[in-house]
Amino acid sequence: MPSTQQIEISNGTLSAEASSLSMEAGRQCRGKLWSNLRNVCELLHIPCAATIEDAGLLFHHVQFKAGQRIYTIGQGFDALYIVNSGFLKTVSIDEFGNEQVLSFPMKGDVIGVEGIAAKKYTSEAVALSDCSLILLPFQNLVELGRTHMEFEHAIYSVISRELVRNQAMVSMLGVLGAEARVARFLVSLSNRYAEIGYSKKSFNLRMTRQEIGSYLGLSMETVSRTLSLLSEIGLISVYQRAISINDGDLLKNLRRIPPSKLRSKQLVANARALDANWHGASSSAMIN
Amino acid sequence: MPSTQQIEISNGTLSAEASSLSMEAGRQCRGKLWSNLRNVCELLHIPCAATIEDAGLLFHHVQFKAGQRIYTIGQGFDALYIVNSGFLKTVSIDEFGNEQVLSFPMKGDVIGVEGIAAKKYTSEAVALSDCSLILLPFQNLVELGRTHMEFEHAIYSVISRELVRNQAMVSMLGVLGAEARVARFLVSLSNRYAEIGYSKKSFNLRMTRQEIGSYLGLSMETVSRTLSLLSEIGLISVYQRAISINDGDLLKNLRRIPPSKLRSKQLVANARALDANWHGASSSAMIN
DNA sequence: CGGGGTTTTGAGACCGGTCAAACGCCGTGG
DNA sequence: CCACGGCGTTTGACCGGTCTCAAAACCCCG
Numbered sequence: 053m054p055s056t057q058q059i060e061i062s063n064g065t066l067s068a069e070a071s072s073l074s075m076e077a078g079r080q081c082r083g084k085l086w087s088n089l090r091n092v093c094e095l096l097h098i099p100c101a102a103t104i105e106d107a108g109l110l111f112h113h114v115q116f117k118a119g120q121r122i123y124t125i126g127q128g129f130d131a132l133y134i135v136n137s138g139f140l141k142t143v144s145i146d147e148f149g150n151e152q153v154l155s156f157p158m159k160g161d162v163i164g165v166e167g168i169a170a171k172k173y174t175s176e177a178v179a180l181s182d183c184s185l186i187l188l189p190f191q192n193l194v195e196l197g198r199t200h201m202e203f204e205h206a207i208y209s210v211i212s213r214e215l216v217r218n219q220a221m222v223s224m225l226g227v228l229g230a231e232a233r234v235a236r237f238l239v240s241l242s243n244r245y246a247e248i249g250y251s252k253k254s255f256n257l258r259m260t261r262q263e264i265g266s267y268l269g270l271s272m273e274t275v276s277r278t279l280s281l282l283s284e285i286g287l288i289s290v291y292q293r294a295i296s297i298n299d300g301d302l303l304k305n306l307r308r309i310p311p312s313k314l315r316s317k318q319l320v321a322n323a324r325a326l327d328a329n330w331h332g333a334s335s336s337a338m339i340n
Numbered sequence: 341m342p343s344t345q346q347i348e349i350s351n352g353t354l355s356a357e358a359s360s361l362s363m364e365a366g367r368q369c370r371g372k373l374w375s376n377l378r379n380v381c382e383l384l385h386i387p388c389a390a391t392i393e394d395a396g397l398l399f400h401h402v403q404f405k406a407g408q409r410i411y412t413i414g415q416g417f418d419a420l421y422i423v424n425s426g427f428l429k430t431v432s433i434d435e436f437g438n439e440q441v442l443s444f445p446m447k448g449d450v451i452g453v454e455g456i457a458a459k460k461y462t463s464e465a466v467a468l469s470d471c472s473l474i475l476l477p478f479q480n481l482v483e484l485g486r487t488h489m490e491f492e493h494a495i496y497s498v499i500s501r502e503l504v505r506n507q508a509m510v511s512m513l514g515v516l517g518a519e520a521r522v523a524r525f526l527v528s529l530s531n532r533y534a535e536i537g538y539s540k541k542s543f544n545l546r547m548t549r550q551e552i553g554s555y556l557g558l559s560m561e562t563v564s565r566t567l568s569l570l571s572e573i574g575l576i577s578v579y580q581r582a583i584s585i586n587d588g589d590l591l592k593n594l595r596r597i598p599p600s601k602l603r604s605k606q607l608v609a610n611a612r613a614l615d616a617n618w619h620g621a622s623s624s625a626m627i628n
Numbered sequence: 629c630g631g632g633g634t635t636t637t638g639a640g641a642c643c644g645g646t647c648a649a650a651c652g653c654c655g656t657g658g
Numbered sequence: 659c660c661a662c663g664g665c666g667t668t669t670g671a672c673c674g675g676t677c678t679c680a681a682a683a684c685c686c687c688g
Contacts, residue, residue, distance in 0.1 A: 144507060144508075144511050146511060146515065150515065152510075152511045152514055152515060154507055154510060154511075165500060165503060166500060166503050166504050166507060167500075168496050168497060168499075168500035169496075169497045169498075169500035169501040169503070169504055170504070174504050174507065175507065194492065194493075194496075198486055198492075204482065204486075205482075207496075208456050208457075208482075208495075208499070209456060209457045210457075211456075211496070211499050211500060211503070212453060212454060212455075212456035212457035212499060213457040214503055215453060215454050215457070215499070215502055215503050215506065216454050216457055216458070216462050218503065218506035218507065218509075218510060219432060219442055219454060219462065219463065219506065220432075221506075221510055222440075222442060222506060222509055222510060222513065223432050223434060223440045223442075225510065225513040225514060225557055226440055226513060226554065226555075226556075226557035227434065227438065227440060227557070229675075229676090230675075230676070260633090260634065260635090261634075261635065261636095262634080262635095266514065267514075268514075269513055269514035269515070270676080270677090271676070271677055271678080272634090272635085273635090273636085273637085273676090273677075273678085274675090274676060274677075276634095276635060276636055276637085277636080277637080277676095280636075280637085292634095292635085292684090292685075517643075517644090518643075518644065548665095548666065548667090549666075549667065549668095550666080550667095558644075558645090559644070559645055559646080560666090560667085561644085561645075561646085561667090561668085561669085562643090562644055562645075564666095564667060564668055564669085565644090565668080565669080567668095568668075568669085580652090580653085580666095580667085
């Protein structure tokens with residue numbers, strides 16, 4: 053009872069849809085219900101020794117509709133989740149109720165790790181689309197790790213990996229300007245989409261400009277303007293939430309433009325000069 | 341051989357002093373040489389069941405002079421360190437050699453955690469003062485955890501705690517202005533000093549303005565200016581690297597001033613109005 | 629077709645970065 | 659002992675990136 057999910061709708065657009073389901077038991081099950089250890093290891097990209105495959109262990113699947121909350125701040129921690137499908141965001145909420153987006157988990161990502169220390173979640177996870185998560189009761193994991201050394205190390209790795217990611221984020225926020233942040237964000241998304249089988253060059257944003265801005269430490273308007281700029285320059289194409297990456301390398305290496313005076317048009321020139329694989333008309337054609 | 345320390349001097353002020361020692365074996369030992377598990381648990385503020393005290397395990401102490409590097413980026417990971425005494429910084433280095441300060445570890449803090457995932461350190465740790473660290477070979481920890489459940493959880497906690505800290509940092513960088521960042525930085529330092537037995541109200545900064553700026557995502561000049569401002573307002577007193585906190589509560593709750601037009605003098609009024617425990621002359625007296 | 633939320637775009641203000649100069653602290657060497 | 663030089667710090671002037679406020683266009687969905 054205390055550890056069951058409190059399905060609640062987000063302060064978003066989907067209240068009507070979500071409310072029709074919100075009274076169900078927290079961890080509802082639909083579609084495929086269970087995953088074994090092998091599935092879990094595959095999702096996490098960790099080697100799964102055959103020796104531990106035997107363990108009859110099965111992990112529960114949990115389905116969430118867009119807008120639903122997986123866990124909330126302060127809720128007692130007892131499980132991690134692996135994203136099996138769908139897209140989410142994790143947010144912290146400051147002392148005055150302002151949301152701050154911390155990550156955009158997708159297939160293969162683990163959420164809830166920050167709860168281990170205080171035995172409470174310190175952020176909340178919200179489904180941006182319908183999601184299927186794998187429930188990993190933390191005690192089970194620990195016990196499993198105790199009997200299988202290589203799995204134990206996997207647990208440590210997963211946690212530590214989060215740390216590395218956050219450090220990269222801190223570096224980015226501290227050093228890079230708006231253009232570079234947005235550019236890297238897109239490259240990062242592109243790579244992650246590719247990893248899970250989507251197109252690396254063309255994909256849909258699952259989050260609003262607002263959420264991107266919060267994640268990158270920018271205002272919504274700056275995100276929008278920057279996307280427009282990158283599009284004008286031809287590095288990407290934007291049509292609402294659909295993004296096409298026209299030049300990933302240039303995007304990835306885009307740096308702070310403040311130190312120098314080279315601006316917009318100058319950049320276009322640079323882009324054309326530096327990029328052999330230039331797709332002339334594709335970008336502007338798609339935009340207008 | 342591959343895992344021994346490569347003692348090198350920092351790009352700092354202490355080159356002459358450090359170089360006289362830099363050729364010694366990496367993990368030199370002086371003063372107290374060993375700590376047992378009880379010591380370790382005390383440092384980490386985790387309960388240490390008497391049952392595991394028996395273990396004859398002793399952990400090596402390692403001494404570093406100011407300016408020396410504890411580990412470097414890319415170096416193979418095999419151990420964590422607990423700070424037993426002294427002050428350090430951890431930094432990442434971006435693709436163009438710019439340092440980015442990630443943390444300022446002090447007594448009781450654990451460093452090296454980010455190395456677990458990739459089995460390589462992804463940042464480097466540098467001593468800001470002479471330091472005594474406790475070497476915790478990671479394999480030993482894991483084995484210890486396997487035999488003692490409560491210690492195992494402690495390991496998970498320590499790692500996860502780092503994650504929570506970084507999330508708070510990301511939130512701060514994303515939302516707060518310069519004054520608030522510096523203010524919170526001081527409050528945070530104050531609290532941490534208090535935890536380890538120093539004065540909560542009056543302490544010395546162990547790092548340069550440059551390093552503070554890097555840590556907070558600000559320029560050195562802005563840090564300096566902001567310290568001056570906070571000092572003028574009377575919230576703190578600054579004399580070189582000596583800091584006095586005159587009003588911790590006000591500091592802690594200081595927020596972004598941009599949204600409104602209330603500036604410097606206005607703030608002084610607010611401060612005087614809100615703070616009952618006002619120390620009239622102390623600040624300005626100490627400054628001029 | 630209307631309404632709410634999202635996105636775009638503009639104009640202006642302001643914070644913080646950059647460049648530059650001067651000062652103070654401190655160890656070195658004359 | 660003092661002069662010198664290096665480094666950290668402070669402060670000023672200026673510029674520019676980003677935020678804020680505002681309005682309009684757009685999309686989705688009922």
